[in-house]
Amino acid sequence: MGKFRYQFFLEAALELKANLAKEKIDLILLKDDENLAAKLKEICKAYEIEHTVTSYPRGVYEGNILGMLCELTAVFTCEDDNLVAMDELPFTELPKVFTPFRKEVEANLDVRDMTQDPLLKKFADSHAFSDTFELIKHPKHPNSAYPFTGGESAAHERLNYYIGESKAILEYKETRNELIGENYSSKLSAYLAVGNLSPVQVYYAIKGFENQVEKNDSTYWLLFELLWREYFMLVALQGQTDIYALKGIQNKGSKNYTNNIKKFEQWCTGNTEHPFINANMKELIATGYMSNRGRQNVASYLVHHLKVDWRWGATFFEKHLIDYDISLNWCNWMYVAGVGNNTRNKVFDPTLQQERYDPESAYCRLWNR
Ligand SMILES: Cc1cc2nc3c(=O)[nH]c(=O)nc-3n(C[C@H](O)[C@H](O)[C@H](O)COP(=O)(O)OP(=O)(O)OC[C@H]3O[C@@H](n4cnc5c(N)ncnc54)[C@H](O)[C@@H]3O)c2cc1C
Known part of the structure; x- marks a missing residue:
């Protein structure tokens, strides 16, 4: 990982750790190194873990890590980073190009409600297992179009600002090909990528804005782009190692x-x-x-x-x-x-x-x- 990607990711993870700590839940952060399998085994044994709940893995190699866990505990996956659950898709075979996919999905779009906080089991302190991560705050370039900090609170701040406060979303279709500044596009991508926002939250923020303030081609276009995201997630899943x-x-x-x-x-x-x-x-x-x-x-x-x-x-x-x-x-x-x-x-x-x-x-x- 380059330094900015690493910093954004760590900011997001450390805020999550701090938020969980308020609920007396510890977050163990591990490095994906050659000792990972042994570390997972040790943790599962120490806490007598029988079940693991995790996001659906989108990549083949990430799926392999899940494979390690399957040998240790029962694993449940949930689809929390897409708009439409895979078994609710309106076709049996994924269209080879985007447009038929989009038309079918749009015609049948029924996005799930935002769920309650998940029920988490309270672990005791687990510092013994955590790898150490050093957060180095690299200075942000003054011309950066993405000067934002990683983490859930910053993600919601940006979502509220772009859609609600500034209403920049109303010009999205006209500005999205620009090159300078923070507001020519939503800048939600990194928050979606690390899981600080789910597309369902973005969907309902757009729908709420359309219902209460204004609906136009631009508000639609942001959803259109989210469907590209949705489509490519399925293409990657189906493509397995072919995508590389x-x-x-x-x-x-x-x-x-x-x-x-x-x-x-x-x-x-x-x-x-x-x-x-x-x-x-x-x-x-x-x-x-x-x-x-x-x-x-x-x-x-x-x-x-x-x-x-x-x-x-x-x-x-x-x-x-x-x-x-x-x-x-x-x-x-x-x-x-x-x-x-x-x-x-x-x-x-x-x-x-x-x-x-x-x-x-x-x-x-x-x-x-
Ligand atoms: C070669 C190449 C590589 C890319 N790599 C990534 C990547 O690693 N991660 C990433 O998030 N985006 C990637 N994109 C897509 C796109 O460039 C970024 O999502 C977008 O620039 C992020 O800024 P934004 O959030 O302001 O986008 P907005 O224009 O505000 O779009 C809103 C959201 O829609 C989705 N979206 C927008 N454009 C695309 C697209 N072309 N394909 C799929 N979904 C899209 C993203 O989730 C984005 O956050 C890539 C595009 C190209 C051409």
Whole structure:
């Protein structure tokens, strides 16, 4: 994990630990290292744990960790990070592209009520088991579009601000392709990724706003984007390890990549021949965030212009993005590389994109100093 991603995640985890402590519940934080299986075994034995309740694992390797637990306790999973439970989906086979998925889901959308707090068993103090984690507060870049702190309280603050207080959601459809500032898009991604917010909470915040204040194309569009999230989670789940394969889920011939290491390094550090690409990469490294417009452009540039294996780029994003999410990252990269859920292969021309989305070069000037 890059330093900003690590910091955001730890802020979120430590706030959860502090909130649970108020209820006299301890949160044991463990490092995912080669001793994990032994540590889990020790903890299950010490507390005589018979049942484990956990979120549904979205990635194959995360599922393997759950496999370790299955050998120790009975495991129950709950789907707490999606809008529609898998067995309530209105089809037996997942559509290969997004639009039919969206239309079917929208026509049948019945989002579950927000649930009560889960009933948690009160553990005694368990410090003996916790690994140590040091939270280093890296200074936030003054131009960061995502200067927020990880944690549930900050997540709700942002949700309330973006939807309620500022009403910025009313312009979302028009502003979502912008590049500078906190409010051109919701900036909820990292909170959704680490689990500080559930999409159900976001859904009801939008619906509440639509009922009480105003409903327009923009309020709808935020839900539309959440359905992309929903879709990619299912694609990743179905794709298993294929989402990490060069040929992706399409499993057909892939491009001829030349994988020039120097070109890849220039891309990573924001030193390519294109200022628009460079500005976006520099923003990512300096803040841990990049706009959706930027992500599409730098990914397309790496794959189609520099001819570097798309998975190198996806791995770089995995390290740096504070909102890194297995499904969203790998499925979006597959899409750009033409090995995912696409019907056509779109190549972005960075010069045209810059003219359109950064006509005064304000964004390029901000990051290419
Ligand atoms: C190559 C590439 C890699 C990406 N990797 C990630 C990632 O690791 N984690 C991540 O959260 N997003 C990823 N995205 C999607 C998107 O860029 C971010 O979700 C978005 O920029 C986050 O900012 P926001 O919360 O302000 O988004 P908003 O525009 O406000 O959107 C609201 C929410 O909708 C969902 N959403 C928006 N765009 C997409 C999309 N293209 N696909 C799926 N769901 C979407 C996200 O949950 C987002 O938080 C990636 C996109 C690309 C092109």
